[in-house]
Amino acid sequence: MVNEPALQTPxxxxxxxxFFYSAVHALKNIDLPIMRRKVTALxxxxxCGKTTFLRCFxxxxxxxxxxxxxxxxxxxxEGRNIVSPExxxxxxxxxxxxxxxxxxxFPKSIYENVAYGLRIRGISKKxxxxxxxxxxxxxxxxxxxxxxxxxxxxxxxxGGQQQRLCIARALATDPRILLFDEPTSALDPTATTKIxxxxxxxxxxxxxxxxxxNMQQAxxxxxxxxxxxxxxxxxxxxxxxxxxxxxxxxxxEYITGRFG
Amino acid sequence: xxxxxxKRIRFMxxxxxxxxxxGLVSTFVGLILLGTLLLDLFMDGRERLxxxxxxxxxxxxxxxxxxxxxxxxxxxxxxxxxxxxIPLGIAAGIYLEEYAPKNWFTDIVEINIANLAGVPSxxxxxxxxxxxxxxxxxxxxxxxxxxxxxLLILPMVIMATREAIRxxxxxxxxxxxxxGATKWQTVQYHILPYSxxxxxxxIIIGLSRAIxxxxxxxxxxxxxxxxxxPESPISGEFPFISLKWLSAPFTVLPIQMFNWVSRPQPxxxxxxxxxxxxxxxxxxxxxxxxxxxxxxxxxxxxx
Numbered sequence: 001m002v003n004e005p006a007l008q009t010p011x012x013x014x015x016x017x018x019f020f021y022s023a024v025h026a027l028k029n030i031d032l033p034i035m036r037r038k039v040t041a042l043x044x045x046x047x048c049g050k051t052t053f054l055r056c057f058x059x060x061x062x063x064x065x066x067x068x069x070x071x072x073x074x075x076x077x078e079g080r081n082i083v084s085p086e087x088x089x090x091x092x093x094x095x096x097x098x099x100x101x102x103x104x105x106f107p108k109s110i111y112e113n114v115a116y117g118l119r120i121r122g123i124s125k126k127x128x129x130x131x132x133x134x135x136x137x138x139x140x141x142x143x144x145x146x147x148x149x150x151x152x153x154x155x156x157x158x159g160g161q162q163q164r165l166c167i168a169r170a171l172a173t174d175p176r177i178l179l180f181d182e183p184t185s186a187l188d189p190t191a192t193t194k195i196x197x198x199x200x201x202x203x204x205x206x207x208x209x210x211x212x213x214n215m216q217q218a219x220x221x222x223x224x225x226x227x228x229x230x231x232x233x234x235x236x237x238x239x240x241x242x243x244x245x246x247x248x249x250x251x252x253e254y255i256t257g258r259f260g
Numbered sequence: 261x262x263x264x265x266x267k268r269i270r271f272m273x274x275x276x277x278x279x280x281x282x283g284l285v286s287t288f289v290g291l292i293l294l295g296t297l298l299l300d301l302f303m304d305g306r307e308r309l310x311x312x313x314x315x316x317x318x319x320x321x322x323x324x325x326x327x328x329x330x331x332x333x334x335x336x337x338x339x340x341x342x343x344x345x346i347p348l349g350i351a352a353g354i355y356l357e358e359y360a361p362k363n364w365f366t367d368i369v370e371i372n373i374a375n376l377a378g379v380p381s382x383x384x385x386x387x388x389x390x391x392x393x394x395x396x397x398x399x400x401x402x403x404x405x406x407x408x409x410x411l412l413i414l415p416m417v418i419m420a421t422r423e424a425i426r427x428x429x430x431x432x433x434x435x436x437x438x439x440g441a442t443k444w445q446t447v448q449y450h451i452l453p454y455s456x457x458x459x460x461x462x463i464i465i466g467l468s469r470a471i472x473x474x475x476x477x478x479x480x481x482x483x484x485x486x487x488x489x490p491e492s493p494i495s496g497e498f499p500f501i502s503l504k505w506l507s508a509p510f511t512v513l514p515i516q517m518f519n520w521v522s523r524p525q526p527x528x529x530x531x532x533x534x535x536x537x538x539x540x541x542x543x544x545x546x547x548x549x550x551x552x553x554x555x556x557x558x559x560x561x562x563x
Contacts, residue, residue, distance in 0.1 A: 063437060065361060094440035104431035107454060107561045116449065117439035155562070166435070173439055 010076055011036040011177060011207040012057070017071040017083070019052060019061070026052045028231045030071075034177065039199060039208045041222035041239065043215060045259065049231040050211045054179050057082070057209065058096040059089035075176070094121070097170035098179040102186045103162035105154035105169075110137075110146050113154045113165055117173035132172050139205075140168035141198050160191025167198065171206075178202065180210040184217065196221050215255055219243050227251045298540060305533030313534060317487040318516065322527030327535050329486040330516035333402070334471055334542075336490065336505060337512055340406020341470050345414050346463055350452075352414075353421025353459075358447055377415035384412050385479025393480055400481035402490065403506040408476050413466035420462020424455035429563050457557025461550045468546035472539060474514040484519040486511045513539045 010033035019027035027049050034040050042050040052061075059082070061067040069083040075095075082092050097117075105113050112119075114133045123129060133150070137143040142164040149156075154165055163183060170178055180199065184192040199208060199221045212218050218225050219239060226236040227248075235242065235251045246252045253259055302309075308323075316326025352373075360366045388408035392398045398407075428451060436446040490508030494500060511519075513535055520532035 058438060060434065060438065063434070090440055090442055093438060098434075098438040100431060100434065100438075102431060104429070104435040106432060106435065106450060116436070116441075120439070120441045120445045120449070169435075169439065 009036045010034060012076060012082075013072075013074045014053075014056075015072040015074060017053075017056065017069070017073060019049075019056060019070070020068040021052075022066040026231050027056070030233055032226055032233055032236055034207060034209055035224060036076075036207050037203055037205070038223040039203050039210060039221050041218035041225045042209070042211045042228060043213075043218050043225060043254075044228035044234075045254065046213075048228040050228045051181055052231075053228065054181055054209060054211045055098075057177060057179055058093045058098050059083070059087075060098070062089045094173060095175055096177045096179065097173060097175035098181065099163070099166050099170050099183050101182045103159055103166050105157070105162050105165050107153065107155055109151045110154050110157070110165060111150040114168045114172050116169060121173070133168075136168040136172040137165075139171045139202070140164045141194065141201070142168055158191070160187050160194060163187060163191070163195060164198065167195075167202075171202075175206060177207045177209060180208065180212075182211055182213055185213060192217075215243070227254060229254070298537070301533050301536045301540065305530055305535070305537050308530050308534035309537060313531075314538075318485055318519075319487075322525060322531055325520075325528075325531055327513060327516055327538065329489060330511050330513045330535070331538075332489055333486070333510040334512040336402050337405045337409060337477075337510065338467055338471060340403060340506070341409040341413065342463070342467060344407055344410035345417050345466065348410070349414050349417025349463075350421050350459060353418045353425065354447055354451065356418070357422050357425040358443060358451060373415050373418055377419065380475075381412055381473055382475040382479060384408060385476030387411065388476060389480050399507055400483075400509055401507045402510045404480050405477050405482060405510055405512070408480055409470040409473055412473065412476060413470050416466040416469070417459075417463055420466070421455065421459050424458025424462070425451055427458065427563065428454050454561055457554055457561070460557075461554045464546050464550040464553070468543045468550075471512075471542060471546070472514055474512075474518060477512060477515060478518075482515050483509050483511050484515055513542075 012034040014030045014032045014034075017027055017030040018025065030053060032040075042053060044050050055061055056069060056073060061069070071083070072081040073083050074080065075082050081087065082096075106116065108116075111133055114136050115129045118129055118132055123132075134143060134147075137146055142161060145161060146157075146165075154162065157165060163186075167178075167183075183199075184195050187195065196217060199210065202208060203223075210218075210222065222239045224237065225239045225242040227234045227242065227246075227250075229250060235246060235248045237247070242251065243255060246255065313326045314331065315328055316324060317328050318330075319325040356366065356370065356373075360369075385408060388404060388411065392404040392407055393400060398404045432450055432454070433446055436450050441449070486509065490505035490510070491502055493502055493505050517532050517535040517539065520528040520535065523529075
């Protein structure tokens with residue numbers, strides 16, 4: 001694993017990233033590579049800035065006034081800075097999708113939920129949409145359960161199915177990076193297991209960055225883990241290393257449950 | 261000690277029971293008043309509640325008089341009111357909720373809209389007289405009347421729109437933005453469709469208020485006696501649609517009613533009561549429709 005070349009190829013990289021909610025300095029000098037087709041987990045106590053960091057990647061902070069980025073998140077291979085004021089947030093979100101903490105399907109049919117990202121790109125050919133919807137639902141391990149009820153409301157699905165639908169929605173537009181913000185915190189253990197298996201399956205095709213509150217989850221699904229505290233990255237390493245032999249005392253205290 | 265607590269519990273239960281009774285009485289006061297009013301109007305006007313009452317023009321003979329011109333007038337006014345207030349109100353509501361930056365300017369706009377909803381309707385009449393009749397020279401016409409009532413219900417439509425939009429969870433918006441939607445796409449695909457129920461409810465309640473308005477229409481010079489109908493909006497010849505009705509003089513149901521009430525002959529009081537029943541029924545019908553629409557949409561979309 002260590003010498004696998006893919007692990008050495010970053011898909012994106014935060015360089016000296018700072019973020020401000022008005023006067024609050026929420027992220028401080030963050031440096032972190034996001035490896036291509038790997039799962040990178042962000043862990044840390046509540047309020048440490050891990051979700052804030054995640055939401056920088058698809059510029060969600062731009063939706064609200066008073067937020068400011070400084071520094072860089074470079075997207076490879078072209079190496080452009082996606083948090084610079086010149087980068088268009090709409091364009092960024094078209095290639096970096098996100099799955100939220102609570103399943104947030106639209107009150108539309110299952111089909112329309114998945115097709116939405118394509119429709120807003122102007123794709124309306126039924127054949128193209130049909131194919132993409134099926135491919136995305138298969139990718140999100142929901143096809144078998146949903147194929148006979150594509151026109152039914154997404155609200156009729158269970159919580160776990162809804163979250164997989166949201167993953168399908170994010171996959172439909174072929175994202176280069178998929179962001180997960182505590183995707184299982186609102187789900188029961190069985191649904192959680194399914195999502196975790198799905199994440200491991202998905203990394204064959206797409207680069208994944210996941211925020212999680214659950215350290216076992218980080219250990220189960222991720223290849224590398226970053227521990228954040230008070231807006232800074234305390235330690236970043238391969239997941240095995242972080243959970244067995246962390247180099248920082250703070251990391252060790254956190255993963256052994258002494259605080260957080 | 262034990263006896264003290266039991267006594268205390270008895271007292272608290274009595275208080276609880278007392279409020280239940282008080283609440284029930286308060287609820288019934290409103291209900292009974294409305295019921296009595298309707299029944300009283302109906303009893304007074306029932307002998308005139310015939311089909312010919314709906315299809316006759318006003319007349320100096322009370323038995324022959326009807327509400328045709330008032331009914332048509334009320335309907336056409338509502339058409340103009342709806343056509344003006346709905347797009348303006350919805351657009352303003354969407355702008356204020358989704359687009360407007362939060363600063364002192366939008367704060368002032370918001371406070372003003374809230375205040376506009378409380379302005380007495382006759383003041384709108386004066387404004388309309390100055391603006392539509394004198395400044396824009398639209399005459400004492402259906403167009404002027406409709407626009408006047410549109411001003412009156414505009415704040416209601418704006419506020420209903422905003423409330424309906426505010427009920428949509430942030431998570432839905434973020435879900436839309438997260439796959440690369442623009443603000444307008446989010447409004448078009450999500451905000452508008454999901455708030456339609458609330459907006460429609462607000463619009464219908466606004467229109468049902470407009471249909472009963474008298475003062476502002478008298479101010480702009482609505483007539484009280486009209487024995488003809490405006491030109492039909494649909495004609496047999498090209499271009500088939502005529503807008504001449506917009507500039508026709510008009511009367512509306514409450515004004516017709518007012519006209520009859522103010523006559524000395526007691527027979528006309530019967531006409532007034534009958535017209536009142538029709539007006540009340542129309543209002544109840546519209547409010548009922550609003551409740552039905554709200555129910556239907558709530559069934560479909562639950563957050």
